[in-house]
Amino acid sequence: MEKPIVRDTFFLGQHADAFSGTPSEDDIRCADDLLDTLSANAERCVGLAANMIGVKRRILVFDDHGKPSEMFGPVILDRAGAFTAEEGCLSLDGVRKVTRYKKIKVSWIDRRGKKKIKTFDGWTAQIIQHEMDHFEGILI
Numbered sequence: 001m002e003k004p005i006v007r008d009t010f011f012l013g014q015h016a017d018a019f020s021g022t023p024s025e026d027d028i029r030c031a032d033d034l035l036d037t038l039s040a041n042a043e044r045c046v047g048l049a050a051n052m053i054g055v056k057r058r059i060l061v062f063d064d065h066g067k068p069s070e071m072f073g074p075v076i077l078d079r080a081g082a083f084t085a086e087e088g089c090l091s092l093d094g095v096r097k098v099t100r101y102k103k104i105k106v107s108w109i110d111r112r113g114k115k116k117i118k119t120f121d122g123w124t125a126q127i128i129q130h131e132m133d134h135f136e137g138i139l140i
Contacts (some may be wrong), residue, residue, distance in 0.1 A: 002040040005090045009139060012091055016051055016135040019058040019073030022113030027059060027098050031070045031111060032066055034061040038068060045090050047059035048126040049134035052091055062133040064124055074108035074132060079115070087140050098133075100126045122124040 021038060024032070034048045038061050041048075047062035061070045071122055081102030088095045103121045106128060110116055133140065 001033050002036045005041075006052055007091050009092075009110050011054070012051055012134065013018065013137040014051070014056060015137050016049070016056045016058045019109070021109075023059075023072045023109065023111050027057060027072060028111055030055050030057060030059050031061065032069070033071070034059065035070065041090065042070070047131045048090075048125075049131040051134050058092070058135045060081070060128070062124065062131060062132075070111065071108035071128075072104050074128070075108050076104050076132065077102065078105040078119075085126060087126075089130070089140055092139060093095045098130075098140045100129050104116050104129065118128055 012075060014015045030050050033053060037053055038045060039046050047060060050057045050059040058073045060074065061068060079101035082099055083102060084097055085100045086095045087098055102125065103119060105119045107117045
């Protein structure tokens, strides 16, 4: 189900709850809502974190070269190639400068509870880093 985008900076500034183990039914439902909301906002959005729809969990979805993808409890294991980018966010007005990395290695859990590890680069890596900032209450 498509959800409204949270714009309350106090809520968005809070840390997301820790994630471990297999995603619960509530986690799966949240990911499905995130995917629906991403699809509904596709013309202006390439990724969403759960807190952007009012859920303080470490769940994110993103457009991976045209394929909607999800991550539960992602952790960046390695990063390389720092650069400065300008980014916008559905939850905020305008754009801001931020440091990102061209290449990141990420570990996460899929919806079946299986651990995944993959290296992402370029635009996809930037999207994931932006959404993971939301987990820490970092607003760009």
